[in-house]
Amino acid sequence: RAVYEKGLTQSRKGFAERFNRFLANFRSVDEDFFEELEDTLIGADLGFDLAISISNQVREEVKLENVKDPQEIRELIIRLMVASYEKQGEQEDQSMHFAKNGEPTVILFVGVNGVGKTTTVGKMAKRYKDQGKSIMLAAADTFRAGAVKQLQEWGDRADVPVVAGPEKADPASVVYQAVEKAKAEGTDILFVDTAGRLQNNVNLMQELAKMNRVIQKVLPEAPQEVLLVLDATTGQNALQQAKLFKDSSEVTGLVLTKMDGTAKGGIVFAIRDQLHLPVKWIGFGEKAEDLRVFSAEDFVFGLFK
Ligand code: GDP
Numbered sequence: 154r155a156v157y158e159k160g161l162t163q164s165r166k167g168f169a170e171r172f173n174r175f176l177a178n179f180r181s182v183d184e185d186f187f188e189e190l191e192d193t194l195i196g197a198d199l200g201f202d203l204a205i206s207i208s209n210q211v212r213e214e215v216k217l218e219n220v221k222d223p224q225e226i227r228e229l230i231i232r233l234m235v236a237s238y239e240k241q242g243e244q245e246d247q248s249m250h251f252a253k254n255g256e257p258t259v260i261l262f263v264g265v266n267g268v269g270k271t272t273t274v275g276k277m278a279k280r281y282k283d284q285g286k287s288i289m290l291a292a293a294d295t296f297r298a299g300a301v302k303q304l305q306e307w308g309d310r311a312d313v314p315v316v317a318g319p320e321k322a323d324p325a326s327v328v329y330q331a332v333e334k335a336k337a338e339g340t341d342i343l344f345v346d347t348a349g350r351l352q353n354n355v356n357l358m359q360e361l362a363k364m365n366r367v368i369q370k371v372l373p374e375a376p377q378e379v380l381l382v383l384d385a386t387t388g389q390n391a392l393q394q395a396k397l398f399k400d401s402s403e404v405t406g407l408v409l410t411k412m413d414g415t416a417k418g419g420i421v422f423a424i425r426d427q428l429h430l431p432v433k434w435i436g437f438g439e440k441a442e443d444l445r446v447f448s449a450e451d452f453v454f455g456l457f458k
Contacts, residue, residue: 163416165456247431277434413443
């Protein structure tokens, strides 16, 4: 929880402090109260629909239970926010999927340039390596200058091998080499850092489909995860990217990065509400340890602390 608390400092300033102020001035639960509540939730980037829905639920429960104490209302809102996230997730599995046949697990990272894919791959590699897994990285982002070198640095830091091709190599050929090598060496997890080209849906779809074909030639059950990385500081833009990627690839989960750099952490809820994709990981900074498995409860508590 401490990491969530620290990482959400800015969001808390934008959200909880405003929220606490209005609860402190609170006289009675009237229409002004609900208007202010809705404004605060929308201001935190929860999205209009979800903000109204939570506000309506508060309205009902307040009436039903005859709640008058601001502290109780605060707790009610916290509970409803956690519930709104978890209810959406009932049908899906929020945990990471791994190969069940003893073959290497393959995890693809997709997302546009600059969102934090390479950094996330590096952090995750270190994390699983520290848990005793054998890890390999594939530098399939052959498009962005510096991406391969950056991944190599993470590989060195975590002491895991990195498979890379020559500059501007076909990403699929790098992936093929890596998958073959991972299989031959009995690697537990292969993380694939892909390029964030997104001129249009068709291109993206074709590139990812090609990568999938190449992977499945060697490992028919892979990839086990396709994680879409989104930059939380881009707010509603991240939501648009997520829609595009969701339509054009088999995204299995989301990673929201740079949560430390935004005052609008509520975007987590908007994305969840509108896309029904689980947020699996959350990034709170540039260092290896600044990555956490997403927990709606810890998140909401961090937001309100
Ligand atoms: P990529 O193009 O998607 O591979 O993005 P990079 O991994 O190169 O990240 C772009 C920039 O964002 C780099 O300067 C990273 O250090 C930074 N970055 C990545 N994740 C986070 C995060 O969670 N918090 C902060 N503050 N910066 C991050």
